[in-house]
Amino acid sequence: MQEKIEFAIKFLSDWLHSTVLTGAMLAQWGCVFGAYLLTVLLWRGLERRLFAWVDDTIKNDLGRSLLRALVDVGNVALFIVLMQVCAAIFWSMDLTPRVLDAASDLAVAWIIIRFLTSMMPNHTLARGVAVIVWTVAALSIFGLLSPITGFLEGLRITVGETSFTAFGVIKGMALAALFLQAAVIVAQFATNRINAISGLSPSVQVLMTKAVKTGLYTAAILFAMSSVGIDLTSLAIFSSALGVGIGFGLKTIFSNYVAGxxxxxxxxxxxxxxxxxxxxxxxxxEMHGRYASILTRDGMEYLIPNELLISGEVINWTHKDKNVRIKIPVGIAYDSDVEKALELLITACTGVKRALRNPAPASRLIGFGDNSVDLQLRIWISDAESGVANVRSEVLLNIWNLFHEHGIEFPFPQRDLFLKSGSELSVTLENNEKSK
Structure with a gap:
């Protein structure tokens, strides 16, 4: 290990003295930094004006997006032009502008990488991938990629009977990120296509979407593992251990996924x-692999485990038919006109927009209570997701106004006291005032 580190240090030292610490090279590095500063100064005010011009002039969405993308990399293009001007000057002096050509190549690579990563939905990961790819390109242009790769391959990590190199680990992580991002893009495309199929029910669409995502993510991980030299047959042991873990510690989680x-x-x-x-x-x-999301009228979102929805009692108000009947109990006094009250109950639904006319509202005499004649109004609605209490409140308010208008009395609790004949009723008055 020490010999490899000493070799790497010696190689870097020789590279610096041969390619950097020379007069011509220092002059080229000065041109690079000078062109970079000049680009920043010139582009700072120009970029804002170009974006404003594109937004005001171009009405087509595709054309506007394309021009904005070109303006976004305009500073790099200006840097390339300055590099080519400096390179022409060096060629006229019979000097080979290696640094300037390398800087131009890196700038071109950066533009290409920028366009490719712009299609990635995760912008943070896209920036990371762009930096990594551009760094690899830079090392390749300056001739440092092979020595660094050889050094990382010499660093070996052994876990049990499996051996990994540092380069293999880095390569595997980078490939896993790329494959997963590609899987996200393909999964998003497949999800849009599945949701566009009108003949599929929402549950089938969700099931197909989850199956596609699971398959793509699994394939991405397996491809990444295979690309770094991991023997996939060794996953059989891991699968057995995972099965034991599911049987004991992950029973509830696994059952929720199966229930979903x-x-x-x-x-x-x-x-x-x-x-x-x-x-x-x-x-x-929403319905997820482990739980279902229930949004209430209070704005609260309950996450109900799928196992509870399978094993417990669930009332589905809109399973096959969205029409729902609401029963509104109403009590009236015994001396009120019952037939008139039943007619007024139907009339109370007239101004309620959510109450359906077909099936029509119905009023019923339910029974005779201790203090009231018990009636019931039955109405139908087709939008239970908009709430039930609000439509019940509107109907009850109409009933209140109509009953008062037509002399229908609402009952109140009454108690009759009977005294048996021959019983004595004594009344005792107590005076708590003290005599003076």
């Missing part, structure tokens, strides 16, 4: 359904 697949396949619960689970009432906004 079953829910998507049998379509009993799907995104957009209005469901009631225990005290939770809301709309299924």
């Amino acid at each position: 697949i079953l829910l998507l396949m049998d379509k009993s619960i799907k995104p957009g359904d209005t469901i009631e689970v225990g005290t939770v009432f809301g709309v299924v906004s």
Whole structure:
């Protein structure tokens, strides 16, 4: 290890003395830094004006995006032009402008990398990939890539019977990032295509999307592992250990994932359904592998495990038919006109927009209570996801106004006291005032 480090230090020292620490090379490095500073000064004010001109002049979205991308790399293009001018001067002096040509090549590589990474949805990862690729290109142009690669291949890490090199680890991480990002792009494209198929139900669309994503991500990881020389047959041991872990420690998590697949396949619960689970009432906004997201009218989002939706009691208000009947109990006094009250209950639904006319509202006499005649109004709505309490409140307010207008009395608790004949009722008055 010490010999390799000494060799690397000696190589870098020789490279610096032969390619950097010479008069011609220092002059070229000065041109590079001077051109860079000049580019920054010239482009700082010009870029803003060009962006404003493109936004004001170009109306076509595709053309505007293309021109904005060109303006975005305009500073690098200006730097390349300055490099070529300096290189022409050096050629006229019979000097080979190696540094200037290398700087121009790096700038061109940067433009190409910038355009390619602009298609990646993760901007942070795109910048990281651009920096890594550009660094590799720079090392290759200056002749440092092979020595550094050889040095990293000499650093070996042994884990059990498996041996890795530092270069292999770096290569594997970079390839995994690239393959995963490619999988994200392909998965997004496939998701858009699946969602565009009108003949598929939302649950089938979600199931197909998750299957595509899982397959692409798994393939990306396996390709990355295979590319660095990892024997994939060794994953059999890991799979066995994973199976044991699922059987003991990951039982609940695994059962939730299986329950999620079953829910998507049998379509009993799907995104957009209005469901009631225990005290939770809301709309299924999303379905994930482990849980379903229920958005309530209060703006709170409940994450219900899929296993609970399979094993517990779930009321799906919109499973096959979106029409839902609401029962509104109403009590009236015993001396009120019951038939008139039943007619007024139907009339109370007239101004309610959400109450359906087909099926029509219905009023019923339910029974005779201790203090009231019990009536019930039954109305139908087709948008339970918009709430139930609000439409019930609107109907009750109409009933309140109509009953008062037509003399229908609301009951209040009453108690009748009977005294048996022959019983004595004594009244005792106590005076707490002290006598003076």
